[in-house]
Amino acid sequence: xxxxxxxxxxxxxxxxxxxxxxxxxxxxxxxxxxxxxxxxxxxxxxxxxxxxxxxxxxxxxxxxxxxxxxxxxxxxxxxxxxxxxxxxxxxxxxxxxxxxxxxxxxxxxxxxxxxxxxxxxxxxxxxxxxxxxxxxxxxxxxxxxxxxxxxxxxxxxxxxxxxxxxxxxxxxxxxxxxxxxxxxxxxxxxxxxxxxxxxxxxxxxxxxxxxxxxxxxxxxxxxxxxxxxxxxxxxxxxxxxxxxxxxxxxxxxxxxxxxxxxxxxxxxxxxxxxxxxxxxxxxxxxxxxxxxxxxxx
Amino acid sequence: xxxxxxxxxxxxxxxxxxxxxxxxxxxxxxxxxxxxxxxxxxxxxxxxxxxxxxxxxxxxxxxxxxxxxxxxxxxxxxxxxxxxxxxxxxxxxxxxxxxxxxxxxxxxxxxxxxxxxxxxxxxxxxxxxxxxxxxxxxxxxxxxxxxxxxxxxxxxxxxxxxxxxxxxxxxxxxxxxxxxxxxxxxxxxxxxxxxxxxxxxxxxxxxxxxxxxxxxxxxxxxxxxxxxxxxxxxxxxxxxxxxxxxxxxxxxxxxxxxxxxxxxxxxxxxxxxxxxxxxxxxxxxxxxxxxxxxxxxxxxxxxxxxxxxxxxxxxxx
Ligand SMILES: Nc1ncnc2c1ncn2[C@@H]1O[C@H](COP(=O)(O)OP(=O)(O)OP(=O)(O)O)[C@@H](O)[C@H]1O
Ligand SMILES: [Mg+2]
Numbered sequence: 142x143x144x145x146x147x148x149x150x151x152x153x154x155x156x157x158x159x160x161x162x163x164x165x166x167x168x169x170x171x172x173x174x175x176x177x178x179x180x181x182x183x184x185x186x187x188x189x190x191x192x193x194x195x196x197x198x199x200x201x202x203x204x205x206x207x208x209x210x211x212x213x214x215x216x217x218x219x220x221x222x223x224x225x226x227x228x229x230x231x232x233x234x235x236x237x238x239x240x241x242x243x244x245x246x247x248x249x250x251x252x253x254x255x256x257x258x259x260x261x262x263x264x265x266x267x268x269x270x271x272x273x274x275x276x277x278x279x280x281x282x283x284x285x286x287x288x289x290x291x292x293x294x295x296x297x298x299x300x301x302x303x304x305x306x307x308x309x310x311x312x313x314x315x316x317x318x319x320x321x322x323x324x325x326x327x328x329x330x331x332x333x334x335x336x337x338x339x340x341x342x343x344x345x346x347x348x349x350x351x352x353x354x355x356x357x358x359x360x361x362x363x364x365x366x367x368x369x370x371x372x373x374x375x376x377x378x379x380x381x382x383x384x385x386x387x388x389x390x391x392x393x394x395x396x397x398x399x400x401x402x403x404x405x406x407x408x409x410x411x412x413x414x415x416x417x418x419x420x421x422x423x424x425x426x427x428x429x430x431x432x433x434x435x436x437x438x
Numbered sequence: 439x440x441x442x443x444x445x446x447x448x449x450x451x452x453x454x455x456x457x458x459x460x461x462x463x464x465x466x467x468x469x470x471x472x473x474x475x476x477x478x479x480x481x482x483x484x485x486x487x488x489x490x491x492x493x494x495x496x497x498x499x500x501x502x503x504x505x506x507x508x509x510x511x512x513x514x515x516x517x518x519x520x521x522x523x524x525x526x527x528x529x530x531x532x533x534x535x536x537x538x539x540x541x542x543x544x545x546x547x548x549x550x551x552x553x554x555x556x557x558x559x560x561x562x563x564x565x566x567x568x569x570x571x572x573x574x575x576x577x578x579x580x581x582x583x584x585x586x587x588x589x590x591x592x593x594x595x596x597x598x599x600x601x602x603x604x605x606x607x608x609x610x611x612x613x614x615x616x617x618x619x620x621x622x623x624x625x626x627x628x629x630x631x632x633x634x635x636x637x638x639x640x641x642x643x644x645x646x647x648x649x650x651x652x653x654x655x656x657x658x659x660x661x662x663x664x665x666x667x668x669x670x671x672x673x674x675x676x677x678x679x680x681x682x683x684x685x686x687x688x689x690x691x692x693x694x695x696x697x698x699x700x701x702x703x704x705x706x707x708x709x710x711x712x713x714x715x716x717x718x719x720x721x722x723x724x725x726x727x728x729x730x731x732x733x734x735x736x737x738x739x740x741x742x743x744x745x746x747x748x749x750x751x752x753x754x755x
Contacts, residue, residue, distance in 0.1 A: 242711055246457070255453070258536050258618065259482025259651075284621045285536075286482045287651035289695040293707030314624035317654075317697040344699060358625040360654035362681050362696055368658035372633040 156329070157280045157312055161195050173276075191221050194269040196279040210256065211249050213268055214238075221272045237267040241294055259286040266294060273305075280312040295322045316359060320344045325413075325436040328352050331388040334407065338414030338435045348416045350393045387419070395420060409435065441511075442469035443645050444493075444531070444613050449506035451485070451492045454499075460715045462488040464669040466506070467742075470613065475639070475646045477656040477677070479692070480666030481712050486649045487536050489666070490615050494533055495523060510612065528559060532611035536618045536649070539598035542590040548576075548601050549586030555608045575604045578641065579634050596627035600634055607638050614639060617649040632659055653696055657681050665689045668713050668723040675748030685748060685755040687728045722753070730754055 158164045159171055162178045171178045173189055181189055205212065214234045217223070224230035235245040241263040253261060262285050269277055277298070283291045299322050301307045313319050319326060319340065326343050328336040328351065336349040347353045360368050382391045386401035393400065399419050407415040408424040415427040415435045427435065451463040462485040470476050478486050491497050493508050495515060508515040510530050518526060527533070535541070543551060552572050556563060563571065573583040579600040590598055599619055606614060616635065620628040632655070639646050648660055656663050656677065663680050665673040665688065673686040684690045691708040710727040713719055722740050725731040734753050742749040 244711060244714055247714055247716070250456075257483040257487060263482075281622070285618065285651075287480065287692065287695075288653060288697065289692055289708040290482055291707075292695050292697070296707060314628075316625070317699055320699060321697045321702060341702065354626055355624070356699070358629050359699070360625070360629070360652065360658040362654045362657040362693065364657075366658055366678075368629065369633050369636055372629045 155332075157195065157197075157278045157310070160278055160310065161193060162189070191272045192275040194272060194274040194277050196265050196269045196277065196282040206253055208252075209249070210251050210253060210264055213264065214249075214271065217268060217271050223272060233271060234267075237270045238264070240270060240297055241266045242290055243267065259290065262286060263290075263294065266298075270301075274307060276308045276310070277301075278310045278312070281314070282311075283318070284313070284315070291318055292321075298322070316344055316355060324438065327436075328355070333388050333404070334415075334417055335389065336414070336416050337407075337432060338411065339438070342411060342414055348410060348414070348421065349389075349418050350395055350420075351389050354392070387417075407432075413438075440472055443472045443511060444470040445507075445509040446489075446493060447507050447509075449489065449492060449508065450504040451488050451497055451501060452504050453501045455716070458716045461504075461718075462501070462669050462715060463492060466666075466669075466671050468664055468671065468674060470645045470647065472612070473639075473643055473645055474662065475648065475660040477660035477663040478647060478649045478666060479651050479653065479656055479663060482651070483712055483715075484666040485669040485715075486666055487617055488669075490533060490535075490617050490647065490649055493615065494527055494531055496527075496533070525559060528555060528606070528611060529609040530611060531613040531615060532606035532609070534602050534606045534614070534616040534619050537622075538602045538617075538619075539590075539595060539622070542598060542601065544590050547587055547589055548593070551601075552576075552586070552605055552608055555605050559609055561609075571608075575608055576601075578607065578638050579604045580630070594627075595623050596631055599623060599631050603631070603635060603638065607642065607644075610642055611644055612642075613645045613647065614642075615647045615649070618651075619648075620655070621650065621652070628655070653681070653693060665692070668718060669715060670723065670751065671742065671749075672724070672751045673748065674742070675750075679748055685745065685750045686724075686752045687730055687754075688724050691727075722751075 155164065159166055162171070165179060173193065176185065215230065218230045218233060224233055238245045238248055243260065243263050248256065248260065248264060256264070262283060266282050283294050286294065295318055298309055302309055311319060311323055323340050325338065326340045327334060328343065328349065330351045335351045336343055336347065343352065344356065347356050380390050380396045382388065383401045385403055387405045390396045390400045405417045405419050407417045407427045408421040409427040410416050410421050410424045413435050415432065447467045449463055449466045450461065453460045453462060466489055478489065480486055488497070492503055495503070497503060510526065515526065549572050552575060553568055556568065572586050576583055576585055581597060581600055581604070585593065585597065585601065593601065619635065620631050623631060635646065648656070650656065660677050663675065663677050664671050665686065667688050673680065673684070673689050680689060681693065684693050695707055708727055713723050713726070719726050721737050722735045725735040728735065732754070738753070740751045740753050742751045745755055
């Protein structure tokens, strides 16, 4: 399970859409099992559509308010021919709903506005599980459910990866849950990679100033109550961004002249970590094609 | 001691459903002091949003308020006529609904949407005065005046959420209800938005009800926290107490489920499903998932009792 996080608008959702073939890259290639997504034939594209499932962030946008919730679940069953009879379809859907902690009899037959925010999100997770995919791209799948349910849903996603070899790209703001469930992490800031590597060192000892800011901004239950006060004390630098420089420079407490001249290279500071920041320039540069080396164990 | 600004007493809300009635809010009572920050947390589907909407009488069929009353200062909300209710919304109690940043009108500029809030309340302002107020409101939530001329899609999530707060406070309410205002935002932006909310709250002297499920956020923001389970309030206590010493087993489980940044390992969710609101378990609604349940929990429904400054609805507390 790999995790990808960054600020609102940092390009995480666009990345997900790229991976799903919903938008085409301006440059570069997305490959699924070695094949360029843009060049998949009819059959291969069908397989891809079944094997790679998406769970999108906005549970409000996906639903058609005029259809019952059942609709979003029966469509994939029909499209991928997952069931041979109506009863079979009902069983499948019931199983998927129960896997995300929902009671089918309470969900089916309702209209989207009759479900709570968290219930709607979980129906989306259930929908993605239906075709038994190989890869799930999950964009904020649990932002509206409480910690306990989040743990339950992520735990069941985690089990899927362990038991069925399903890969998951978990896109989220929530470092804490990501830390619990993923193996590797990519931290994005304004469409740029800030830091990448094994989740443990990146979250426990962040090296990029942006990752450091993120970790420090997590509101903690068992900590002194100084979270809001810190917001008011966060230094605002007066550095102006340059078109060529580091995109974080205007918010970075360590910004120097060098940051404004050219985009920072990704430096391999540890075997399983790359950081895009000039502070680490004495470390070897990690090329984009070698990124996998810091992500995979 | 000052008087509460908002009192909710015995509120009950149900949704009719072909298979039977769903009671989403069941006998909920609490009082909110002026300037207080009160949190409402609980499992998804436990009735938090329904409670928020019913305070403003915004429940639509098949839902209806079955019982209970809400007072804002001395005014009983049920006694207000349509005009009074309209004035109450925004001017008395302002709601930032769940998902509101996605429900800004996509084809109207932000400034227009704020002006519409004035107009909705029969506030007729000259163009100059209207512009002045819009600029002041945007400034209050930390947005530049130029935002007024922009459309929602031109704003980031954090900016949209601040615009929603600007609309909510446009008539200087006494109570602001914010339903999951930051659950779609990253932590850095979340902190900015919450700091903004705290600032406007202080400027207005308003009380805030924060609905959400992030116990970390609650711990850092609210003064007092109410925990909902299956439509009922099961614990209400000052925030520091509830974090340090949760008394209801459900609250304990909720706090234990918080992911830690110290140790990696399996996340601990509460086993079992949330109960069906249509057929609640007998006795305490949490008993089927409670490790401590005894016979009494299966037979008798606990009521909220005062225990050392907290209110707890558990036979064993
Ligand atoms: N319009 C409606 N018609 C029928 N049932 C509804 C309606 N709105 C809400 N419900 C039901 O009422 C219960 C409480 O919903 P509510 O939205 O208040 O939960 P919540 O605590 O806000 O959850 P979340 O944290 O997921 O937002 C749920 O079981 C929901 O399905
Ligand atoms: Mg809600």
